[in-house]
Amino acid sequence: MSAPTRTSPAAVLLVDDEPDIRELLVLTLGRMGLRCETAASLADARAQLKRQSFALCLTDMRLPDGSGIELVHEITQHYPATPVAMITAYGNQEAAVEALKAGAFDFVSKPVDLTVLRGLIQHALKLAPPPASGTGQAAAAPSAASRLLGRSPAMEALRTTLAKVARSQAPVYISGESGSGKELVARTIHAESARASGPFVPVNCGAIPAELMESEFFGHKKGSFTGAHADKTGLFQAAQGGTLFLDEIAELPLPMQVKLLRAIQEKSVRPVGAHTEVPVDVRILSATHKNLAALVEEGKFRHDLYYRINVIELRVPPLRERREDLPLLIDAILTRLAGAQGRPRPMLHADAMEALARYPFPGNVRELENILERAFALADDDGIRAADLRLPEPRPAAPLPPQAAVAAATLDPSQIDPRQSASSALPSFIEEIERKAIEQALIDNRYNKTKAAAQLGITFRALRYKLKKLGID
Numbered sequence: 005m006s007a008p009t010r011t012s013p014a015a016v017l018l019v020d021d022e023p024d025i026r027e028l029l030v031l032t033l034g035r036m037g038l039r040c041e042t043a044a045s046l047a048d049a050r051a052q053l054k055r056q057s058f059a060l061c062l063t064d065m066r067l068p069d070g071s072g073i074e075l076v077h078e079i080t081q082h083y084p085a086t087p088v089a090m091i092t093a094y095g096n097q098e099a100a101v102e103a104l105k106a107g108a109f110d111f112v113s114k115p116v117d118l119t120v121l122r123g124l125i126q127h128a129l130k131l132a133p134p135p136a137s138g139t140g141q142a143a144a145a146p147s148a149a150s151r152l153l154g155r156s157p158a159m160e161a162l163r164t165t166l167a168k169v170a171r172s173q174a175p176v177y178i179s180g181e182s183g184s185g186k187e188l189v190a191r192t193i194h195a196e197s198a199r200a201s202g203p204f205v206p207v208n209c210g211a212i213p214a215e216l217m218e219s220e221f222f223g224h225k226k227g228s229f230t231g232a233h234a235d236k237t238g239l240f241q242a243a244q245g246g247t248l249f250l251d252e253i254a255e256l257p258l259p260m261q262v263k264l265l266r267a268i269q270e271k272s273v274r275p276v277g278a279h280t281e282v283p284v285d286v287r288i289l290s291a292t293h294k295n296l297a298a299l300v301e302e303g304k305f306r307h308d309l310y311y312r313i314n315v316i317e318l319r320v321p322p323l324r325e326r327r328e329d330l331p332l333l334i335d336a337i338l339t340r341l342a343g344a345q346g347r348p349r350p351m352l353h354a355d356a357m358e359a360l361a362r363y364p365f366p367g368n369v370r371e372l373e374n375i376l377e378r379a380f381a382l383a384d385d386d387g388i389r390a391a392d393l394r395l396p397e398p399r400p401a402a403p404l405p406p407q408a409a410v411a412a413a414t415l416d417p418s419q420i421d422p423r424q425s426a427s428s429a430l431p432s433f434i435e436e437i438e439r440k441a442i443e444q445a446l447i448d449n450r451y452n453k454t455k456a457a458a459q460l461g462i463t464f465r466a467l468r469y470k471l472k473k474l475g476i477d
């Protein structure tokens with residue numbers, strides 16, 4: 005079976021055995037200026053697909069001669085330029101997830117909400133044809149994709165999956181260590197998707213106080229609680245037509261997980277203090293450096309939410325698993341730093357390159373950026389040497405003493421001699437202690453700021469402020 009040449013870009017194939025539904029869909033799509041062909045069975049649909057190409061296929065789940073899922077598989081495999089969306093029975097989330105996993109780009113539940121359907125169709129028609137498989141086109145995609153650097157097999161594989169995932173509306177769960185590039189992957193998915201012209205709204209779930217969470221996510225009405233002086237738009241509404249990236253999703257308290265699940269399933273939110281629901285058209289991407297499956301096992305993360313957000317999982321490999329990407333990353337980072345500071349790009353001496361090649365990078369690409377930024381500031385005109393990198397001494401392998409004890413041992417103020425410090429002026433001295441404590445906490449927590457803040461006994465916001473003030477991040 006091969007894809008026929010495209011005759012009309014605006015032809016849509018509607019597959020449903022109920023004549024009433026077909027009629028309603030033909031009418032709605034016709035008003036959008038689209039030409040429709042209809043099919044009442046799988047066999048009918050197959051025949052139509054052979055005859056001509058379609059800009060979109062909308063199929064019911066239950067058909068007289070089989071399941072719509074079969075059609076999703078066939079279209080994804082043989083007609084990859086045709087996005088396919090599934091019409092599912094009301095409340096049947098399993099079917100929706102199954103369809104997305106099979107390669108459907110989205111689903112709409114019965115009774116079909118025409119506003120939701122129109123949004124879905126608009127997104128589908130904006131999708132560019134996918135890159136031909138095996139041609140390496142995905143890797144060569146311009147702009148945002150090329151910012152996700154790396155030519156290692158692991159990164160090439162990630163980029164290929166990413167190009168496919170970008171064509172779908174399915175929720176994507178991005179796993180990977182801190183600083184490995186999860187947010188960058190999320191931004192790239194958004195930038196390559198049909199939602200690219202809409203907003204990309206990143207949220208650090210660990211940084212929102214529990215009591216403000218509902219209002220931050222869904223908005224609130226003026227006067228709905230003390231301090232609600234005016235109507236406030238929530239993050240869901242802010243991401244309307246675009247993508248909401250829920251970073252550190254493992255940090256969501258259980259009650260909020262229930263509300264989030266509801267919003268995702270219903271595709272609508274209710275601002276705090278409001279009487280009505282507001283429909284939202286938002287794609288959900290999420291990430292955490294934690295093992296979410298293990299948290300589900302421990303009862304700390306809801307299984308139903310995990311199932312819903314983890315329709316597609318993308319794993320971002322840690323930097324130590326793709327050391328061959330180091331030269332490319334180093335070059336890009338140094339060029340960027342030099343450009344930002346209006347200085348010539350420094351050369352990296354062989355001893356520095358060797359030291360970096362050996363270093364395990366627990367904080368991944370973000371740590372590499374920090375190391376190079378500091379080295380750039382310290383290095384003299386003849387380039388960066390290994391000593392300028394100030395790589396942390398290798399830490400003992402297992403078993404590590406408790407984190408608090410490590411921090412306390414390294415930071416015992418009585419062990420710090422003001423005369424050994426760069427400056428004996430009290431503010432600078434205190435600043436130096438603060439810097440050491442923060443750097444240590446970041447290392448102990450693999451550069452996870454939420455955890456580092458907890459270890460330091462300060463809020464996430466306070467840590468962010470201090471990082472900025474001390475120029476650490």
Ligand SMILES: Nc1ncnc2c1ncn2[C@@H]1O[C@H](COP(=O)(O)OP(=O)(O)OP(=O)(O)O)[C@@H](O)[C@H]1O
Nearest residue numbers: 151152153181182183184185186187188293369370
């Ligand atoms: N493959 C890559 N190419 C270029 N830059 C990268 C790559 N991966 C990560 N970076 C850069 O490294 C830094 C950290 O990346 P990012 O914030 O996406 O990581 P993260 O996994 O989301 O971190 P965290 O878990 O702390 O939220 C960013 O400045 C990002 O631009």
